[in-house]
Amino acid sequence: MMPLTFSQAGMELVFSGAMLFQIGLVQGMLIPKFKNSRMALSAHLSAVQSGMALMIFGIIWNLIELPSPWLGLTETALILSVYLIWLGITVSAVTGASKVLPIAGEGYAGSRASEQIVGVIEGMGVLLSVTSGAAILLSLALSLLV
Template sequence: MLELTQIGEQLIFIGIAFFLVGLIQGALIPAVKNSRMALSGHLTAVQCGMALAIFGVIWSLVMLPLFVDIFVAYGCVVGFILIWLGITIASVTGASKALPIAGAGFSAKVTTEFTVKIMVRTGSLLSLIACTTLVFGLLPTLG
């Protein structure tokens, strides 16, 4: 049986709260400038929230040094939130350069476009590094 750790409990709570935010955002899709982008934000929050909750459930299986363990857990949280926040800002402002498919036909001020691009890219890189490290932290459970 899996045992919940303190980090695991926190990831579950953050994940379920993030999932709830995604559900609320789904109800608000028609109220924003770019509904396609809002749908992307909604799906991002719901999917990332579920991922964080799952990470929390399996956290006792992760074998990483303490500092790396903390980086991976909260790197995932911060990375996922940055991606979602960037997409959500884009849906409200019309920013489209960072996400051209969902943003097709929309544009925003240069500073907004830059902010969204930095948020999405930073969040993507951070979550990629954290999730890749998580995979290596789970490898010892295979043996």
């Protein structure tokens, strides 16, 4: 068996993923306590799945080849994106906000402020997720050409 070696960034991704995974497990126990339990289930699943994804990214991080400043920015954007998406869904589950996430939010409505807050959090999370995902995909695709 080949031993795994981790960069500092790889370990940070694994730790951040394990933390989010644990948060998701705890949140799963509390689903019935939320205003919108369907949305809380979505937040729980988002945390668990995104936590696992971060850990996988940490394991393969040594394969990502980007210029130095972009590598750090991509790592930070990746971590922030999944935490923001989870946070937005959780805020929605607590407040009943449903405009950004209408399927899980069906039958619920939050205050104007909570709807806007969830929209901003989710928008930032999605933007960071798409950006970091594109950078990682580009790096892996370019490594296939070499």
